[in-house]
Amino acid sequence: MASITLENVGKVYPGGTRAIGDVNIDIADGEFIVLVGPSGCGKSTLLRMVAGLESITDGTVRIADRVVNEIEPADRDIAMVFQNYALYPHMSVRQNLEYGLKNRGTKRDEIDRRVAEAAGILQLEPYLDRKPRALSGGQRQRVAMGRAIVREPAAFLFDEPLSNLDAKLRVAMRLEIKELQKRLRTTSLYVTHDQLEAMTLADRLVVLNMGKVEQIGTPLEVYRRPASAFVAGFIGSPAMNLIPARAVPHLPGSAHAGLLGIRPEDMDITADGPIVLRINAVEELGAQRLVHGLVGGEAFTVTAPSDADLGEVLRLSVPTQALHRFDAESGKRLD
Amino acid sequence: MKRTIFRNQLLPWLLLAPQLAITFIFFIWPAAQAVWQSFLREDAFGMKSTFVGMANYWRLLDSPEYLNSLQVTAVFAVSVTILSMGFSLLLAVAVDRMIRSAQTYTTLLVWPYAVAPAVAGILWWFIFNPTIGILPYLLDQVGYNWNHISDKGDAMLLVVIASAWKQISYNFLFFVAGLQSIPASLREAAAIDGAGPVKRFFTITLPLISPTTFFLLVVNIVYAMFDTFAVIDSTTEGGPAQATNIMVYKVYFDGFVGQNLGSSGAQSVILMLIVIALTVIQFRWVEKKVEY
Numbered sequence A: 001m002a003s004i005t006l007e008n009v010g011k012v013y014p015g016g017t018r019a020i021g022d023v024n025i026d027i028a029d030g031e032f033i034v035l036v037g038p039s040g041c042g043k044s045t046l047l048r049m050v051a052g053l054e055s056i057t058d059g060t061v062r063i064a065d066r067v068v069n070e071i072e073p074a075d076r077d078i079a080m081v082f083q084n085y086a087l088y089p090h091m092s093v094r095q096n097l098e099y100g101l102k103n104r105g106t107k108r109d110e111i112d113r114r115v116a117e118a119a120g121i122l123q124l125e126p127y128l129d130r131k132p133r134a135l136s137g138g139q140r141q142r143v144a145m146g147r148a149i150v151r152e153p154a155a156f157l158f159d160e161p162l163s164n165l166d167a168k169l170r171v172a173m174r175l176e177i178k179e180l181q182k183r184l185r186t187t188s189l190y191v192t193h194d195q196l197e198a199m200t201l202a203d204r205l206v207v208l209n210m211g212k213v214e215q216i217g218t219p220l221e222v223y224r225r226p227a228s229a230f231v232a233g234f235i236g237s238p239a240m241n242l243i244p245a246r247a248v249p250h251l252p253g254s255a256h257a258g259l260l261g262i263r264p265e266d267m268d269i270t271a272d273g274p275i276v277l278r279i280n281a282v283e284e285l286g287a288q289r290l291v292h293g294l295v296g297g298e299a300f301t302v303t304a305p306s307d308a309d310l311g312e313v314l315r316l317s318v319p320t321q322a323l324h325r326f327d328a329e330s331g332k333r334l335d
Numbered sequence B: 001m002k003r004t005i006f007r008n009q010l011l012p013w014l015l016l017a018p019q020l021a022i023t024f025i026f027f028i029w030p031a032a033q034a035v036w037q038s039f040l041r042e043d044a045f046g047m048k049s050t051f052v053g054m055a056n057y058w059r060l061l062d063s064p065e066y067l068n069s070l071q072v073t074a075v076f077a078v079s080v081t082i083l084s085m086g087f088s089l090l091l092a093v094a095v096d097r098m099i100r101s102a103q104t105y106t107t108l109l110v111w112p113y114a115v116a117p118a119v120a121g122i123l124w125w126f127i128f129n130p131t132i133g134i135l136p137y138l139l140d141q142v143g144y145n146w147n148h149i150s151d152k153g154d155a156m157l158l159v160v161i162a163s164a165w166k167q168i169s170y171n172f173l174f175f176v177a178g179l180q181s182i183p184a185s186l187r188e189a190a191a192i193d194g195a196g197p198v199k200r201f202f203t204i205t206l207p208l209i210s211p212t213t214f215f216l217l218v219v220n221i222v223y224a225m226f227d228t229f230a231v232i233d234s235t236t237e238g239g240p241a242q243a244t245n246i247m248v249y250k251v252y253f254d255g256f257v258g259q260n261l262g263s264s265g266a267q268s269v270i271l272m273l274i275v276i277a278l279t280v281i282q283f284r285w286v287e288k289k290v291e292y
């Protein structure tokens, strides 16, 4: 187990693409950190720099207080779970699990013990002699996890490990990964573009945008006090409404010429609310409805009771503490 | 699929006729003739032939010359296959690395394919020619007297290298395609799993391209056994002292030069059987065994 520290880390790909700006992250021993951001924001690049699969062009990466910039992936004491699982197709599940241990000269009885243990935890015993192609997506995913576990590394690195699974399995595996990490207490760095997955898994979130860190914090902190308009729009589902302050002149703080953020679920429907919304689209959620309309000419979404209907006009009020203000230029939070 | 109905019963046959004629005239007819001839013996003047059953075959199996040719063919085919495949794989691995690190080089790949065969033919001739070749000169400098005209080993080496060289660009392309089909993440996973480049090559890369390798193995053996006639004919003509007289060359030599049609026929039948066997193995094996 180990801490991981990223200090002023940057990456410029050969060819000139700057994928990562100036990133600073401190990951405590045993912590589960999730890197989240839209596709192409540099999550994989950052993870692969920690793994040693991409060179580090700026800054330093430390694992267990050791600078690893120039250290081979094999010697960084990390294990990685790939998006496509990267199972060795010509080896049985058992051989897949053993490979990393054999390469390190682990003793036979120790290998057997660890493989048996991992297979037990992940319920892989019935499949040990199968080839990966004879497994379902979920089982393959488990083998990929197993390959990481048997190594008993200082840290786990995950690159979108669940994105090839169907929705139901994804939710189930999400829980399993969370429980497994709690149990093993291995420092973990997990990459996903799915904010819900990020929220449920993370001890702390790192929200990444265009190669830069927008915010680091616990899921609740990030949800309650997004540090920028980008984070506000990215974290939370349905997404936060972001409208120019001048579009809602009756709200407190609207004198300021910035952006106002209001979560769809944070509004009250009251007879004298200052915001007027004519419903022009409805999404059924079962217990509630998501209704869409225009406020001051901007798209706006509210969660409403299930009797709210098309064409109806809602009046909405916003509790002051539910109002987020952002600078129009930088997008930074203003308070 | 769309099915065309011909009213006229004759038309389909007419349309097929040219292809059928070619197959018949250039393949089935000569093959049948070879089989027929392999059972005949002509008298010394070529005036009449008599049916002798399997006698031509038994005689071949008793002939030291033919047994020598079998052995020469085996050595030749194995050497050509190993040399050309080994060298192509080496090139392919190097190129695969280059492509993975920079996509822009991909177009350069067409180069060896377009140029290699043409250059190869001329190149080896210049390299090995005993009087003006560069290699004999260099070997001479280090005290080795290269002469494939009189030295058996030199002659074999020459035809092996020349034949292998011609096959390299073909093998190379298949190997590159095979290597390219291995996802980068597999090698990365293996690297994290503590396997160095050499170990990765032998435990991950090589097993994963085994279908390609096996396919090429058969193709190269077939090539070395049957398609190297021109190389032998233009360099050693089977000599010196039968040292490079591979089976396919011997068929030609005994038949056309020696005018021993019965023996030549029997030899071609044996060659045909070998091709059929190799083809069967290829189909059976590639489909069943070499997979993961």
Ligand SMILES: Nc1ncnc2c1ncn2[C@@H]1O[C@H](COP(=O)(O)OP(=O)(O)O)[C@@H](O)[C@H]1O
Residues within 6 Å of the ligand: A013, A014, A015, A017, A018, A019, A037, A038, A039, A040, A041, A042, A043, A044, A045, A046
């Ligand atoms: N090998 C590479 N060479 C050049 N640019 C790359 C390479 N890999 C990724 N990039 C670029 O770096 C940026 C970040 O990519 P990536 O880390 O894969 O994003 P994410 O995983 O968040 O989707 C993208 O703009 C991508 O085009």
Ligand SMILES: [Mg+2]
Residues within 6 Å of the ligand: A043, A044, A045, A160
């Ligand atoms: Mg990615």
